[in-house]
Amino acid sequence: xxxxxxxxxxxxxxxxxxxxxxxxxxxxxxxxxxxxxxxxxxxxxxxxxxxxxxxxxxxxxxxxxxxxxxxxxxxxxxxxxxxxxxxxxxxxxxxxxxxxxxxxxxxxxxxxxxxxxxxxxxxxxxxxxxxxxxxxxxxxxxxxxxxxxxxxxxxxxxxxxxxxxxxxxxxxxxxxxxxxxxxxxxxxxxxxxxxxxxxxxxxxxxxxxxxxxxxxxxxxxxxxxxxxxxxxxxxxxxxxxxxxxxxxxxxxxxxxxxxxxxxxxxxxxxxxxxxxxxxxxxxxxxxxxxxxxxxxxxxxxxxxxxxxxxxxxxxxxxxxxxxxxxxxxxxxxxxxxxxxxxxxxxxxxxxxxxxxxxxxxxxxxxxxxxxxxxxx
Amino acid sequence: xxxxxxxxxxxxxxxxxxxxxxxxxxxxxxxxxxxxxxxxxxxxxxxxxxxxxxxxxxxxxxxxxxxxxxxxxxxxxxxxxxxxxxxxxxxxxxxxxxxxxxxxxxxxxxxxxxxxxxxxxxxxxxxxxxxxxxxxxxxxxxxxxxxxxxxxxxxxxxxxxxxxxxxxxxxxxxxxxxxxxxxxxxxxxxxxxxxxxxxxxxxxxxxxxxxxxxxxxxxxxxxxxxxxxxxxxxxxxxxxxxxxxxxxxxxxxxxxxxxxxxxxxxxxxxxxxxxxxxxxxxxxxxxxxxxxxxxxxxxxxxxxxxxxxxxxxxxxxxxxxxxxxxxxxxxxxxxxxxxxxxxxxxxxxxxxxxxxxxxxxxxxxxxxxxxxxxxxxxxxxxxxxxxxxxxxxxxxxxxxxxxxxxxxxxxxxxxxxxxxxxxxxxxxxxxxxxxxxxxxxxxxxxxxxxxxxxxxxxxxxxxxxxxxxxxxxxxxxxxxxxxxxxxxxxxxxxxxxxxxxxxxxxxxxxxxxxxxxxxxxxxxxxxxxxxxxxxxxxxxxxxxxxxxxxxxxxxxxxxxxxxxxxxxxxxxxxxxxxxxxxxxxxxxxxxxxxxxxxxxxxxxxxxxxxx
Numbered sequence: 002x003x004x005x006x007x008x009x010x011x012x013x014x015x016x017x018x019x020x021x022x023x024x025x026x027x028x029x030x031x032x033x034x035x036x037x038x039x040x041x042x043x044x045x046x047x048x049x050x051x052x053x054x055x056x057x058x059x060x061x062x063x064x065x066x067x068x069x070x071x072x073x074x075x076x077x078x079x080x081x082x083x084x085x086x087x088x089x090x091x092x093x094x095x096x097x098x099x100x101x102x103x104x105x106x107x108x109x110x111x112x113x114x115x116x117x118x119x120x121x122x123x124x125x126x127x128x129x130x131x132x133x134x135x136x137x138x139x140x141x142x143x144x145x146x147x148x149x150x151x152x153x154x155x156x157x158x159x160x161x162x163x164x165x166x167x168x169x170x171x172x173x174x175x176x177x178x179x180x181x182x183x184x185x186x187x188x189x190x191x192x193x194x195x196x197x198x199x200x201x202x203x204x205x206x207x208x209x210x211x212x213x214x215x216x217x218x219x220x221x222x223x224x225x226x227x228x229x230x231x232x233x234x235x236x237x238x239x240x241x242x243x244x245x246x247x248x249x250x251x252x253x254x255x256x257x258x259x260x261x262x263x264x265x266x267x268x269x270x271x272x273x274x275x276x277x278x279x280x281x282x283x284x285x286x287x288x289x290x291x292x293x294x295x296x297x298x299x300x301x302x303x304x305x306x307x308x309x310x311x312x313x314x315x316x317x318x319x320x321x322x323x324x325x326x327x328x329x330x331x332x333x334x335x336x337x338x339x340x341x342x343x344x345x346x347x348x349x350x351x352x353x354x355x356x357x358x359x360x361x362x363x364x365x366x367x368x369x370x371x372x373x374x375x376x377x
Numbered sequence: 378x379x380x381x382x383x384x385x386x387x388x389x390x391x392x393x394x395x396x397x398x399x400x401x402x403x404x405x406x407x408x409x410x411x412x413x414x415x416x417x418x419x420x421x422x423x424x425x426x427x428x429x430x431x432x433x434x435x436x437x438x439x440x441x442x443x444x445x446x447x448x449x450x451x452x453x454x455x456x457x458x459x460x461x462x463x464x465x466x467x468x469x470x471x472x473x474x475x476x477x478x479x480x481x482x483x484x485x486x487x488x489x490x491x492x493x494x495x496x497x498x499x500x501x502x503x504x505x506x507x508x509x510x511x512x513x514x515x516x517x518x519x520x521x522x523x524x525x526x527x528x529x530x531x532x533x534x535x536x537x538x539x540x541x542x543x544x545x546x547x548x549x550x551x552x553x554x555x556x557x558x559x560x561x562x563x564x565x566x567x568x569x570x571x572x573x574x575x576x577x578x579x580x581x582x583x584x585x586x587x588x589x590x591x592x593x594x595x596x597x598x599x600x601x602x603x604x605x606x607x608x609x610x611x612x613x614x615x616x617x618x619x620x621x622x623x624x625x626x627x628x629x630x631x632x633x634x635x636x637x638x639x640x641x642x643x644x645x646x647x648x649x650x651x652x653x654x655x656x657x658x659x660x661x662x663x664x665x666x667x668x669x670x671x672x673x674x675x676x677x678x679x680x681x682x683x684x685x686x687x688x689x690x691x692x693x694x695x696x697x698x699x700x701x702x703x704x705x706x707x708x709x710x711x712x713x714x715x716x717x718x719x720x721x722x723x724x725x726x727x728x729x730x731x732x733x734x735x736x737x738x739x740x741x742x743x744x745x746x747x748x749x750x751x752x753x754x755x756x757x758x759x760x761x762x763x764x765x766x767x768x769x770x771x772x773x774x775x776x777x778x779x780x781x782x783x784x785x786x787x788x789x790x791x792x793x794x795x796x797x798x799x800x801x802x803x804x805x806x807x808x809x810x811x812x813x814x815x816x817x818x819x820x821x822x823x824x825x826x827x828x829x830x831x832x833x834x835x836x837x838x839x840x841x842x843x844x845x846x847x848x849x850x851x852x853x854x855x856x857x858x859x860x861x862x863x864x865x866x867x868x869x870x871x872x873x874x875x876x877x878x879x880x881x882x883x884x885x886x887x888x889x890x891x892x893x894x895x896x897x898x899x900x901x902x903x904x905x906x907x908x909x910x911x912x913x914x915x916x917x918x919x920x921x922x923x924x925x926x927x928x929x930x931x932x933x934x935x936x937x938x939x940x941x942x943x944x945x946x947x948x949x950x951x952x953x954x955x956x957x958x959x960x961x962x963x964x965x966x967x968x969x970x971x972x973x974x975x976x977x978x979x980x981x982x983x984x985x986x987x988x
Contacts, residue, residue, distance in 0.1 A: 214703070216769050216942060220683050221703040284942075286705055286768060288662035288681040290641065294924070302916065302923070304661060347568075350441050356941055356958070 009085050012343045018084055019330040025078050026339035028089040034338055035112040036094065036104075038323035039119065039368070040074070041336040042309035045327035046261050046370055050075060052178045060130075067119070068126045070096045087339045112311050112323045113208075113265050113368055120207050124179035131175070183207045185259035188297055191232070193240040195247040200240075203256065208263035208368075215283040216356060219264060219369065220294065222285060227253050227295030254297040262291075262305055262371040269318040278318045282363035284354035289346070291371050305371035312352050313367040321362070326352065402936045404774060406715060407968025409953070411938075414482035415964035417474055419467050420491060442468045443500040443521060443549075444707065444944035445956045449476065450504045452511050462489065464516060464530070465945070466499040467960035471518060473530035479952050479966040490530035497522040503563070505555045515577070517563055519550025525565055527577060539575055544586050545611060546571060552624050557631035562612070566622035570638065573611035582609040589614055593651045597644065600651050618642050623680075624666045629673045633690075637664035643678045643688060657688045657695050658921040665705060671713040672758045675777065679706025685765050685930070687777060694919035696782045701932035703769035704942070710764050712774075712948040714967075717760040764953070765932075766943035772955060773932035781928050786919060938963070 009024065027037040043049050057072035070093040077088060098105040101118060176184075187204045211222040229252045232238045238249035266285060269278045291305040308328050315321015324337040326349065333349070335342045354365040400411040448464040461476040473490035477483060492499075497520040505515040516536075518526045523546045527536035540546055548568035556562040561577040575581075582605065589601035592613070601614040620639035627634055627648070634648040641663055645655035655676075658664075662681030669676055675696075676688045685699035685706060761777040915921040938955055945956035956962040 216704055218681070218683055218704040218768070221769070284768075286681075288705075290662045290681070292661040292682070304916070347441075 007085070009341055009343060013332070017332075021079075022084070022329060023078050023081050024085045024329070024334060024341045025081060026087045026336060026341045028087060028091075029338040030089075030091070030094050031107040032109045033090075033094055034323040035110040035115050036097065037090070037338050038311045038325040038336065039112050039116045040071075040090065040093075041325045041327060042311050042368070042370055043116075043119075044075060044078065045309050045329055046182075046372060047308075048182050048260055048372070052182065054079065056127075065092075065096060066126050067093070067096050067100050068123050071119075071123070085341060109319050109321065111269070111318060112313070116263070116311075116368060117207070120179060120183060124177045127177040127179065128175050131177075179207075180205075182260050183263060184257075185209075185255060185262070186257035187253055188256040189251055189253045191238055191249050191251045193238060193243060193247050193249045196240060196242045198240065198242045207259075208265050209255075210265045210267055213266050213268060213281055213283045213285050213354075217283070217285055219266075219285055219287040219291070222266070223264075223293060223295055227255075254295050254300075255293060256297045256300050258293065258296065258300060258303045258373070260373050261308075262293075262303075262373070264369040264371065266365075266367055266369070268313065268365060268367055280313070280315070280317050280321075280363070280365075282355045282361075282365055284356045285366065286353045287349075287366055287369055289349075303373045303375070305373055307369065308372045309370040310349070310352065310366045311368040312364055314362070314364040316362045323367075324364075397937070398770075398940055399936045399938050402772075402934055402938075404715075404934055404968075409965045409967060412479045412952070412964045412966050415477070415479055415952075417463055417465070417472075417476070417483050417962040417964075418485065419470060419472060419960050420485050420488055442958065443498050445958060445960050445962070446501050447945040447947055447954060447956050447962055448502050448504055448516075449947060449949070449954075450506075450509060450514055452509060452514070454511050462514070462530075463962065464502055464504070465956060465960075465962055466502065466518075469494045469498045471499045471502070473516070479964055490528075490533055492528070494520070497524060500550050501553050503554050505560065507555075507558065507560050515555075517553050517555065519553040519565060521549045523547050523550060523567060525550065525553065525575070537577070539581050539610060541581070542584065544584065545573065545581065548621075551622055554625070554627065557627050564625070564634075566625055566636070568621040570616060570618060570620055570622055572615040572617060572622055572625070572636070574613040574615075575610045576608070576612055579608055579610050579612070587611065587614075595651070595653045597642070597656070598646070598653060617644060620663070623663060626667050626669055626676075628669050628690075629671060633673075635667045635669065635676045635678075637667040637678050637680070639663035641680070643667060643676065643686065645676060645688070645690070655688065655690070655693045656920055657686065658915050659686060660684055660698065660921070660924070662705075666708050668709045668711060670711050670758060670761055670763075671716060672718075674758065675711075675761065675782070677709045677711070677763055679709045679765055679767070681705045683767070685709060685763070685773075685775060687782070687930075689782060694786060695922055695927055696784070697777065697928045697930050698924070699763075699765075699773075699775050699930035699932065701773045701775075701930075701935045702765065702767040702771060704767050706765050706767045707942070707944055708766050708946045710946050710948055712762040712764055712953070714948060714950055715762040716758050719757045719759045764946050764948065766946045766955060768942035770937050770939045770942055770957070772934070772936055772938045772943065772946070774934040775930055776933050777930070781930065784928055786922065786926060938965075 010018065027040060029037060053068075053072050053075045056068065057076045060069065060072070062069075074088070074090050074093050081088075100122065104110055104115070104118075185206050187206055187209075189202045189204065190199060191202070192199045209223070209226065211219070211226050213222055214225070229250050231248065231250050233248045237246035238251070239245070240247045240249065268281045268283075270281050271277070272279050287307065287310075289307045291307070292302065296302070306328075310326045312324050312326060313321060314324060322337075324335060326333060326335050326344070328334075333344050333346050335344045335348075352364055352366045355361070355363045400413075402409050443466065445465055445467050450462045450464070452460045452462065454460065455475075457475070459475050459477050459481075461478065462473060463476040464471070464473045466472075471490075471492040471494070472488050474483065474485070474488050499518045500521055501519045503517050505517075508515050513529050513532055516528050516530055518528060520526070523540055523543050525539040527539070528534070529536060546567050546569060550565055550567060552566045554564050556564060556574075563575050563577065564572060565575060566572040582603075587609070588604045590604045591599060592602045593600040598615060598617040601616070603609055603611055603614070617636055618638040618640045622636055622638050625634055625636040632648060633654070634646045636644045636646065638644070641659040641661065643655075643657045643659075643664055644653055646652065647654050657678075659678070659680045660682040664678045664680035664686070666680070667676060667678045674690055676690060678686045678688070679702075680686075683700070683702045683704060683706065685701075686695055687697040687699070688694065689696045759779050763775040763777060765773045765775065767773075917923050917926075939957040939961075941957040941959045941961075943955055943957050945954065945962070947954040951967055953965045953967070954962060955965065
């Protein structure tokens with residue numbers, strides 16, 4: 002471990018080593034790589050890291066939440082004397098297991114589900130704390146953060162949309178810095194094929210879920226995401242004008258692009274034949290630079306740079322391993338729990354997926370983090 | 378992965394059966410058929426040993442074999458009657474076979490030459506067209522380690538090595554080409570973003586790395602010479618853009634060089650003068666491949682934005698993009714045999730070296746409003762046929778028609794081209810709201826005005842032609858727009874030629890011409906002035922137009938032709954050649970019967986090439 006760390010330092014070179022940057026591996030506490038990989042990716046999403054550290058600075062209250070644990074962890078990394086090394090995110094994992102019982106075991110978890118939970122939960126904590134502060138004229142000793150409900154205002158009712166597993170935040174939520182970073186707006190345009198009325202529905206998102214096709218690019222997957230879908234048979238559209246269920250055409254476009262665009266590749270598909278989820282290892286290439294085609298007319302254009310990739314290694318959702326690849330300054334690093342390696346950007350090619358449909362273990366990009374260029 | 382063989386890809390699950398691999402496809406001229414007997418690949422690839430070996434390769438993560446590239450050469454004579462030779466790389470191997478065309482089966486048991494390398498893999502190759510004889514060819518091979526080898530696969534001589542100790546360059550060779558018309562000079566590009574000119578007969582120097590001296594500098598590139606007592610390799614070092622140089626191509630007239638890089642830039646350079654004469658960028662991401670149209674009028678690039686980008690040499694701007702691929706585009710190539718030409722004397726034979734042959738006869742007048750005449754050349758294409766292949770395993774064929782390519786910039790009319798067979802050539806029918814459509818169609822008779830290219834005309838230097846920037850929609854009237862197309866007069870042309878050696882005034886020549894109004898400046902190409910390739914700043918300019926500012930083309934044909942991602946595409950007179958990552962080189966016979974350009978010179982029909 003120590004040898005590895007010093008080797009990384011040597012490899013980067015003391016002159017090239019960015020000042021005020023630390024590369025610390027995270028200890029695995031038994032199948033916690035799903036958390037480690039996501040935390041590393043988020044740490045290297047600069048706007049997110051800055052906000053978390055800012056929270057740490059501002060927030061002096063002692064009560065422990067998942068956010069304070071995260072802030073402590075990030076703070077711990079940034080204040081290390083050494084440039085490289087290993088840290089045990091013990092407190093964070095312990096808190097995580099308390100917060101959500103699904104994570105309270107030693108089983109492999111889905112990195113995307115964890116990310117989804119984390120982002121929503123942080124935003125809930127911030128909103129709740131903001132309300133506490135507002136109500137602090139009448140001092141309350143509110144108990145658990147996640148139970149705090151504001152009676153006057155629907156509060157932040159962020160929910161996990163079970164239908165497609167996307168991180169959606171619905172309701173009249175308040176905007177937090179989490180929203181400023183990750184939230185975009187989707188607009189779905191539905192045209193009733195009976196009365197031709199077009200209705201628009203807007204939906205916030207924290208990430209986009211894309212289906213993966215063999216030998217395609219992420220650009221293509223995003224375009225398919227926005228391709229026109231015909232709602233028919235069991236899935237008809239309830240048209241307000243016709244006052245009945247009608248066939249309709251639906252098209253999803255991005256109305257507002259987020260600062261950090263998180264793309265979740267739907268690599269775990271339920272296959273009835275096997276009665277379980279299988280991994281789809283299709284080769285999906287992702288460029289270092291990205292622009293979206295599927296934006297609506299009024300959406301301002303953004304040019305994105307790839308900053309982090311959570312990679313799933315293995316043959317299925319409940320086995321295998323998660324690692325992450327991040328861009329820091331001008332080089333790429335691979336975080337594999339406590340191991341950190343500098344890699345050549347051309348090595349990203351190894352994580353596009355397999356062109357063969359034969360089932361075998363693969364190392365494939367699973368969550369991509371793109372950061373808008375105007376912010377860096 | 379890449380190391381996979383045909384055996385593996387044969388066992389594709391039902392998932393991809395919905396778009397089965399095609400063995401034929403149809404265009405206007407007829408049916409293209411896959412000739413299974415003319416399939417070239419590594420020798421004995423179906424042996425069990427091979428399959429096991431390549432599975433191991435994939436398991437070991439060696440899946441990133443270099444793309445399979447194909448080089449053809451035609452020998453002056455051969456006793457067997459088969460003069461064509463095919464060369465391709467696969468993994469660490471390089472094969473050189475007799476190519477027997479579409480009628481005779483490939484004999485894979487007897488390669489003319491076969492080489493297996495250790496520790497490094499061939500990435501690209503090129504054969505010197507000037508020095509070919511029946512007994513000898515000069516085959517250059519570039520490698521993943523940056524080395525270069527010159528071999529003669531006929532004499533089977535162990536050739537010379539360049540950059541053997543990797544002292545000059547350590548990164549992968551991305552493209553290697555003999556300089557057109559040179560028996561001994563060749564150009565090599567690398568992942569490092571550098572490109573070297575080597576001389577075949579010159580030493581690479583000793584163990585000491587070369588020291589360089591700045592020779593010439595331009596916007597976004599610099600040229601260095603090697604400081605040495607005696608001539609040594611590299612003769613020149615070019616540093617171009619940010620990041621890897623992925624591909625380069627010489628214009629048909631050999632004078633210009635188009636270079637595409639990972640920074641997303643297409644740079645068109647006057648090779649000898651070492652001047653940047655044009656710059657455009659991808660919509661996003663790196664550009665991976667580039668080619669010239671047979672008449673030198675268009676440069677086409679493809680890349681990580683899944684788009685085909687068409688750049689006009691004469692207008693110095695992106696004139697169209699094409700959307701049809703589902704992944705990154707690996708090769709673009711024009712089909713000179715189905716491209717249609719305006720003059721009846723056109724034939725595929727006339728394409729060869731001449732390239733752009735148009736000359737401007739009205740120098741000195743400033744040539745506006747129809748005063749410009751063109752000496753009609755046989756080489757101006759009216760309907761280009763372009764092919765592209767991508768990692769999506771699909772082959773796309775595109776038609777680039779005059780009327781699409783000559784749409785004014787930023788017309789914001791995603792025009793649907795509806796001109797039927799009876800409509801006059803090149804007349805534009807805008808369905809959009811462009812205010813100048815009337816002017817446009819009335820000027821269709823004098824359409825040649827905009828087809829002039831100053832390429833071979835020495836009195837018009839390239840620099841001012843970059844000032845003949847294109848009209849924008851804001852520049853209302855036709856005269857105003859034509860005024861922007863003014864060719865520089867003889868005097869300034871000479872001045873600029875004289876000044877070309879002077880670095881300072883040379884930079885001045887990159888200015889975009891005076892007398893342009895502010896609206897046109899907005900959309901002009903600032904990159905040539907500033908050398909700035911920052912995509913954010915180029916978005917919305919002619920170097921990187923927004924998608925609604927230029928026509929978006931759809932492919933004529935888009936077919937899945939392979940199980941693996943495609944890596945090579947070559948148009949030959951009687952067939953087209955595709956190769957894929959697992960080392961299979963396929964031959965597609967062209968439709969039988971006369972091809973359109975022999976029988977018809979009429980207006981190309983627009984088969985829905987527009988969105």
